[in-house]
Amino acid sequence: AQSVTQPDIHITVSEGASLELRCNYSYGATPYLFWYVQSPGQGLQLLLKYFSGDTLVQGIKGFEAEFKRSQSSFNLRKPSVHWSDAAEYFCAVGAPSGGSYIPTFGRGTSLIVHP
Amino acid sequence: DSGVTQTPKHLITATGQRVTLRCSPRSGDLSVYWYQQSLDQGLQFLIQYYNGEERAKGNILERFSAQQFPDLHSELNLSSLELGDSALYFCASSLYLRLEPNDNEQFFGPGTRLTVL
Numbered sequence: 001a002q003s004v005t006q007p008d009i010h011i012t013v014s015e016g017a018s019l020e021l022r023c024n025y026s027y028g029a030t031p032y033l034f035w036y037v038q039s040p041g042q043g044l045q046l047l048l049k050y051f052s053g054d055t056l057v058q059g060i061k062g063f064e065a066e067f068k069r070s071q072s073s074f075n076l077r078k079p080s081v082h083w084s085d086a087a088e089y090f091c092a093v094g095a096p097s098g099g100s101y102i103p104t105f106g107r108g109t110s111l112i113v114h115p
Numbered sequence: 116d117s118g119v120t121q122t123p124k125h126l127i128t129a130t131g132q133r134v135t136l137r138c139s140p141r142s143g144d145l146s147v148y149w150y151q152q153s154l155d156q157g158l159q160f161l162i163q164y165y166n167g168e169e170r171a172k173g174n175i176l177e178r179f180s181a182q183q184f185p186d187l188h189s190e191l192n193l194s195s196l197e198l199g200d201s202a203l204y205f206c207a208s209s210l211y212l213r214l215e216p217n218d219n220e221q222f223f224g225p226g227t228r229l230t231v232l
Contacts, residue, residue: 036223043117043205043223044158090158100146100209100219102171105158 002027002093006106013081014114021076021109023091032094032101033074035065038108039087047089050074061085086113118142119224121206127230133194136227140187140208146170147189148209148221149181153202164189196231203228 003026013019025031032051036044048059055067065076074091088108094101118141128134140147149161151174160173164183175181178196183189193200207221 041225043119043225044207045117045223046220049220100163100165100170102148102160102163102173103221104160107157 002031002095002104004091004093004104004106006089006091006109008109009107010110010112012112012114015083016080019076019078019081019085019111021089021091021111023074023076023106024072025074025091025093026072027093027095029096032096032103033065033067034092034094034103035059035063035074035076036090036092036105037061037087038090044090047076081111081113083113083115086111117222117224119206119208119222121204121224121227123227124225125228125230127232128196129232130196130198132196132231133192134196134229136191136193136204136206136229138189138191138206138208138224140189140206141222144208144210144222145187146209146219147183147187148207149175149189149191150205150207150223151202152205152226153199155199156202158205161191193229198231201229201231 005024034049035047048057050067090108091106092103094103120139122137146165148163152158161175163171181191203226205226207223209219209221
C-alpha cells in the first residue's frame, strides 16, 4: 500500500523568503504525485501534479516541485513566499486505477508566514 | 470556487443519530469522491462513485454509506454516530475519462463540518 510522509508539521518563513516543503512517498510503481493547498475554511486546491515526463513540475501560484525517484521525494518549492501563502499543504500519492486515481494524503504541513 | 457544492456547511448532532451529507459535483463531472478529515486520522479517502456506480472503496465504516443519483449528485449517510465521527467531510468531483489520467483532476468542495456531541 502507498504512503506519504511529510516530516514537517509546521514551517515558519518570513515573507519574501524561499520555501521548501518536504514530501516522501512509498509506492511500488511509478506514482501519480500531487500537492494540494488548503486555506482555512476551504476545500483543497490542486497546486501541481506529476504523472510522467519532466521531473520538474510547474504549478499555480508560483509553486514548483521536483520528482526524485532515487529519493522517493516530491518536494514543493517557491522562490519567494507571500503572506497569502499561509495555509496547510498536503502531498499525496495516487494509485492509478482504471484511468483514475485514489490519493493517499500525508498529514500536512502548516505554513506560517511572518511579515 | 471549485464548482463543487456541499450542504450543509455545519452539522451538529448527538451520538446514535443519523445524518445525510449532500454533494453536487461540477457541471459535467461524472465521478464523485468522499473524504474524511479528522485530527486523528488526517485526510482519508472513503468512497468513489462514477455515473451512479460505486468504483472504489477506502476506509469507510460499515455505518457509513453513499450513493450517486441519476442527476449525479451524491449523498453520504452516516448512522449510529459516535464522538469519533466528528470531522470535516469533503466531496470532490472529476471528469473521469478512462484513458486520460490528466483529465482526472479532483476538484474539492468546501466541506461539511460534522460535530457529534
